[in-house]
Amino acid sequence: MPYSVCVIGLGAQGMTQIKQLMVNPQKWSIVGVVDQSKLAYVRFQSLYYDCRIPFFNDIVEAIHALDTIDAIVISTTAPPRVAISRSILSTDYSGCLLLEKPISTSVVEARSLREQVYSRNMQDCLRVDYNRRAADFYRWIKRTIQAGELGSPLKIEYNRPCKINMKASHQIDLVNWLLNAQPVSVNAQLDQFSQVDHRGAYFFDPGGCVEIKYSSGVTFSLNTGDGAQELVQGLKIDCEDGTLHVNDEETTTVVRAKEKERQIVLSEGITSIQWFEATLEALVDDKSDYSLCTIDEAIICLEIMLGAHISSRLGGETVELPLNGENGREELRIA
Amino acid sequence: MPNPIIKVVKASCSMIRRVLPAPFGDMVFRDAREIYYYYKGARGLDQTEVKVPYWERTESIVHPVVRVGFVGAGEYAQNHLQVLSYLRGAEITSILTTGGPRVKDVAAKYSISKLYSDIDDFLSQDDIDCIVVVVPARLIKSVAMQCLSSGKPVLMEKPPGFSADETSELVDQARKYKTYGMVSMNRRFYSVVEHGLAALAGYGPLRGAILEVPEAITLNRQSYRLPNIEFDHFMFRNSIHGIDLLRYILGDVKKVYSLARSNAQYGNRGASFAALVEHETGALSTILALWDTPPIFRLRLISEQGYLQFGPLEQGVFGKGKNTPEVPIKADKIDIKFRMGVYAQDLHFINAVREGRQPSVPACLLPDAYKTNLLIEQILSSSIEAENSLKQ
Numbered sequence: 001m002p003y004s005v006c007v008i009g010l011g012a013q014g015m016t017q018i019k020q021l022m023v024n025p026q027k028w029s030i031v032g033v034v035d036q037s038k039l040a041y042v043r044f045q046s047l048y049y050d051c052r053i054p055f056f057n058d059i060v061e062a063i064h065a066l067d068t069i070d071a072i073v074i075s076t077t078a079p080p081r082v083a084i085s086r087s088i089l090s091t092d093y094s095g096c097l098l099l100e101k102p103i104s105t106s107v108v109e110a111r112s113l114r115e116q117v118y119s120r121n122m123q124d125c126l127r128v129d130y131n132r133r134a135a136d137f138y139r140w141i142k143r144t145i146q147a148g149e150l151g152s153p154l155k156i157e158y159n160r161p162c163k164i165n166m167k168a169s170h171q172i173d174l175v176n177w178l179l180n181a182q183p184v185s186v187n188a189q190l191d192q193f194s195q196v197d198h199r200g201a202y203f204f205d206p207g208g209c210v211e212i213k214y215s216s217g218v219t220f221s222l223n224t225g226d227g228a229q230e231l232v233q234g235l236k237i238d239c240e241d242g243t244l245h246v247n248d249e250e251t252t253t254v255v256r257a258k259e260k261e262r263q264i265v266l267s268e269g270i271t272s273i274q275w276f277e278a279t280l281e282a283l284v285d286d287k288s289d290y291s292l293c294t295i296d297e298a299i300i301c302l303e304i305m306l307g308a309h310i311s312s313r314l315g316g317e318t319v320e321l322p323l324n325g326e327n328g329r330e331e332l333r334i335a
Numbered sequence: 336m337p338n339p340i341i342k343v344v345k346a347s348c349s350m351i352r353r354v355l356p357a358p359f360g361d362m363v364f365r366d367a368r369e370i371y372y373y374y375k376g377a378r379g380l381d382q383t384e385v386k387v388p389y390w391e392r393t394e395s396i397v398h399p400v401v402r403v404g405f406v407g408a409g410e411y412a413q414n415h416l417q418v419l420s421y422l423r424g425a426e427i428t429s430i431l432t433t434g435g436p437r438v439k440d441v442a443a444k445y446s447i448s449k450l451y452s453d454i455d456d457f458l459s460q461d462d463i464d465c466i467v468v469v470v471p472a473r474l475i476k477s478v479a480m481q482c483l484s485s486g487k488p489v490l491m492e493k494p495p496g497f498s499a500d501e502t503s504e505l506v507d508q509a510r511k512y513k514t515y516g517m518v519s520m521n522r523r524f525y526s527v528v529e530h531g532l533a534a535l536a537g538y539g540p541l542r543g544a545i546l547e548v549p550e551a552i553t554l555n556r557q558s559y560r561l562p563n564i565e566f567d568h569f570m571f572r573n574s575i576h577g578i579d580l581l582r583y584i585l586g587d588v589k590k591v592y593s594l595a596r597s598n599a600q601y602g603n604r605g606a607s608f609a610a611l612v613e614h615e616t617g618a619l620s621t622i623l624a625l626w627d628t629p630p631i632f633r634l635r636l637i638s639e640q641g642y643l644q645f646g647p648l649e650q651g652v653f654g655k656g657k658n659t660p661e662v663p664i665k666a667d668k669i670d671i672k673f674r675m676g677v678y679a680q681d682l683h684f685i686n687a688v689r690e691g692r693q694p695s696v697p698a699c700l701l702p703d704a705y706k707t708n709l710l711i712e713q714i715l716s717s718s719i720e721a722e723n724s725l726k727q
Contacts, residue, residue: 036616038584041696042529043536046388052395057696065692200540200639 002029003284006069008059008084009076010040012198013100015047017075020273022051027281031069032062035076059084063091071096071284073129077199077335078102078165082109085126089116096283097126101169103298105332107306107323110299117295127283128298130173131275132250134282134290140264141237141244141253142178150257151240153179156220159231160248163194163205165305165334168224171235172212173293173301178237181216183300183321188308191225199335210308306330385662387653388533392526392669392679397424401685404463404487406431406478408441411492412469414674415519418681419467420445421673425685431457454478458485465688467681468492469519472572473564476501479516483508489516490684494575495701497568499708506701517684520699520707521676522580524683526667527651531643532584532636534653534664539639544620546581547633548574552603552626569603570711574624577632577648578714579699579707584636586616588710595717610714622714649675 005021005028007014014035021028032054033044041055056062063069072088072095074081082104088097104110117123132138145153156179158171176183190208197203207224214220223231233248242257250272254263282290293301300322307319310327319327403419405412405427419425427447432438434452442450451457458481466482468475468491476496482489483505495518496502509516522528535541550573556566565572582588593610597603608624633646644661645651652661669678680698687694694700699707 036586037536037541038697039532039536039541042533043388045529046390046533049390049392050395055695061695196639198537198539198640202540 002027003070004029004031004066004068005071005073005280006030006032006034006059006062006066007073007075008034009074009100010035010037010044011075011077014073014075015043016273017073017276018048020277021280024277032056032066034059034062058087060087060091063088063093069093069095071098071280073280074099076100077203078105078332079335082106082113085113086116089120089122094122095125097122098280098283099126099128099298101128101130101173101293101298102165102302102305102332102334103128103295104302105334107299107303107328107330110295110302114295114299123295125283126295127279127292128295129276129279130170130177130293130298130301131272131279132170132174133177133292134278135250135270135275137246137250137253137270138174138178139290141246144244144255145178145237145239150242150244150255152216153218153237153239155238156218157223157236157238158221158234159223159228159236160233161226161228162207162224164190164207164210164222164224164308165205165332168207168210168222169301169305171222172220172304173297174235175212175220176297176300177291177293179214179216179218181214181218183212183304184215185213185318185320186304186307186311187211187316187318188311189225189316190308190312202333203335204333205335208308208312210304212304302332305334306332385534385653385655385659387530387662387664389530389665389667391667392682394422394424394682396686396689397422399689401425401688402428402462402464403685404429404431404457404460404466405447405469406457406466406482407469408432408435408438409469409471412441414677415467415469415681416441416445418673418678419685421678422682422685424689425681428463429457429460454481458482463487465490465684467684471561471565472568473497473562476505479505480508483514483516484512486512486514488514488684488688490519490681491516492519493579493704494518494568494571494708495704496708497564497571499705499712502701502705502708506705509701515693516701517687517694518699518701518704519677519680520576520579520583520704521674521680522576522648523583523697523699524676524679525648526670526675526679527645527649527664528580530666531645531651531653531664534662535636535638535641535643538641538655541585541616541618541636541638543618543637544581544585545633545635545637546577546620546622547631548577548622548624549628549630549632550574550624550626551630552606554627556602566602567599570608570624570715571708575707575711577634578622578711579704580648581612581620581622581634582614582707582710583697583699585612585618585620586614587706588713589613589615591710591713591718593714593716593718594720595715597715608714612710624714 007018030053034056036057074084081099117126156175162168188210191206194204194206210222212220235246237244245254303321303323311317311319403425419427427445429449430447431451465488468479470478475491479491495505550569590613591610596607598606606626610622612620636643641655643651643653651664654661683694
């Protein structure tokens with residue numbers, strides 16, 4: 001029996017996810033889609049009219065109308081994600097919930113959602129789609145680090161011109177997960193301008209330089225501004241006895257240990273949308289050997305990004321984590 | 336035009352970007368991607384072919400057949416009768432009219448077996464699944480109120496009353512009898528509109544719209560083709576389609592700033608209405624109704640990277656910028672065979688009746704229609720003057 005899935009948000013990401021899930025009808029059945037936009041509605045019809053998939057303006061309406069939903073995927077832009085999650089939690093829905101990242105644009109909102117999730121005892125059903133965690137490629141790297149083959153991590157670097165929230169945040173969560181350590185502070189110098197894309201001119205998501213310090217003493221440096229072009233691209237993890245380097249296409253990792261080097265091609269031809277599907281599968285199948293991003297971990301990642309924006313605005317000043325007081329009330333203008 | 340020669344100087348991120356005003360000259364770009372976007376956008380070399388989506392509306396499920404009780408037999412009713420008799424999953428089993436001479440021809444043409452001239456007899460049938468009401472505008476509300484009392488779903492022509500209050504009565508009636516009413520806002524179902532919107536969906540957020548809805552009110556009054564009550568409520572009767580479509584696409588209204596010169600004491604001769612609307616989505620729209628001017632309807636929808644322009648609504652183009660040719664939008668064949676939008680709309684209604692659920696988007700149910708009538712009232716109310724007089 002395929003899992004029944006309802007997707008909320010039919011922008012580029014939502015449509016890509018639907019397309020991926022429809023490749024495998026034995027595993028997934030799209031039982032409904034939700035979007036408030038009439039443009040999204042007709043674009044969906046232009047591609048899937050003959051599939052006769054029920055379309056709703058509102059998830060609560062969908063939950064009441066549909067017989068079974070095993071998983072709801074929230075792929076809207078970031079601002080409404082918490083409100084939509086809260087409306088789902090206000091119903092008797094008890095299936096899985098996978099939110100796109102980031103969980104919110106506001107730490108205050110995200111924390112309030114966390115309270116509601118715990119009060120409904122749904123913390124094991126809700127995950128955030130930092131999907132590198134479900135990639136075999138990165139799970140191998142995690143096991144390698146955990147096994148201590150290369151010693152403890154000392155320093156991590158990520159170089160690639162890209163937007164902090166859209167792309168680099170995956171690396172931030174990835175490193176949080178690989179290190180299994182608490183971030184304690186962040187410094188940043190972000191670009192003044194952010195390229196306008198299909199999400200709209202209002203959204204501001206620049207690249208730049210970000211440095212995150214962890215409780216274990218490790219420093220993670222991200223170079224995602226224009227200057228990153230001059231550097232060796234990708235993710236580099238320096239450990240006591242060796243290094244791991246993942247290329248920027250995330251297809252190959254080079255492991256250097258004790259003057260020996262080996263290159264491992266682990267995910268050629270695999271795209272990130274397949275990692276999304278693996279994340280959803282791990283969630284609905286309740287796979288215990290997967291460590292998907294929880295709401296608590298997603299809030300940590302959001303705090304790092306917010307902290308980076310605050311630090312950049314203050315000329316690179318160190319911002320302590322977790323965010324408190326005025327810093328905790330900031331909001332991001334990201335999609 | 337020959338390709339311009341550009342000298343590219345690679346810049347570090349600390350350099351300030353300079354763009355010289357001359358079309359050719361030294362330009363500083365941060366990376367190759369910027370050069371690409373600059374050329375594509377600013378210098379009109381965007382030759383990307385725009386594909387406007389096209390799909391055909393079809394009937395997939397036909398059983399069980401939905402039995403329709405039809406009210407009306409006039410000129411516009413033919414549009415619905417043609418579609419409903421064409422649908423394999425629907426059957427018009429009875430018709431209610433005022434008993435005029437046309438009804439026998441209509442019944443014969445569409446193979447309708449039962450003819451009624453008494454509404455109570457018509458509504459007492461237990462072998463119809465739904466009712467379709469296509470009567471003159473001034474009668475829709477009263478007839479629909481009675482039909483809703485049958486507890487059956489009702490598809491009614493517009494307008495659902497000549498005021499928001501009248502629509503509200505219909506909403507309450509539907510709720511009281513545990514049924515629903517769908518209003519025939521068939522512009523929402525126009526294939527040219529849907530195809531155009533589907534194209535626009537890939538071009539950034541929808542930021543706003545400009546709607547021009549002129550009406551030839553004086554010529555219309557002079558024709559005596561309708562009773563005065565319909566002319567006196569002409570915006571509800573006629574302009575409602577464009578106004579509803581605007582609200583449907585851009586979202587519910589947050590605030591309206593309006594100026595109205597109705598000239599009601601002169602039969603609306605030379606009436607002018609203008610409204611600036613803020614939508615809940617953040618979009619802004621302008622509605623301009625200059626009556627007794629050339630009756631050219633125009634709707635322009637503007638996204639960050641593209642636009643749609645309809646004028647009239649049955650003909651639309653999609654555009655991206657001044658250096659990109661506009662692409663005409665093709666209508667579904669079914670919208671050429673039947674009155675535009677009626678096939679898709681009536682099919683949507685029949686499917687919902689068959690499945691025992693309320694019709695979803697793009698259908699206009701009565702609570703939704705209430706909001707459109709409310710917007711019309713706000714346009715007519717001259718809100719800016721009302722606010723100013725309050726301040727004084």
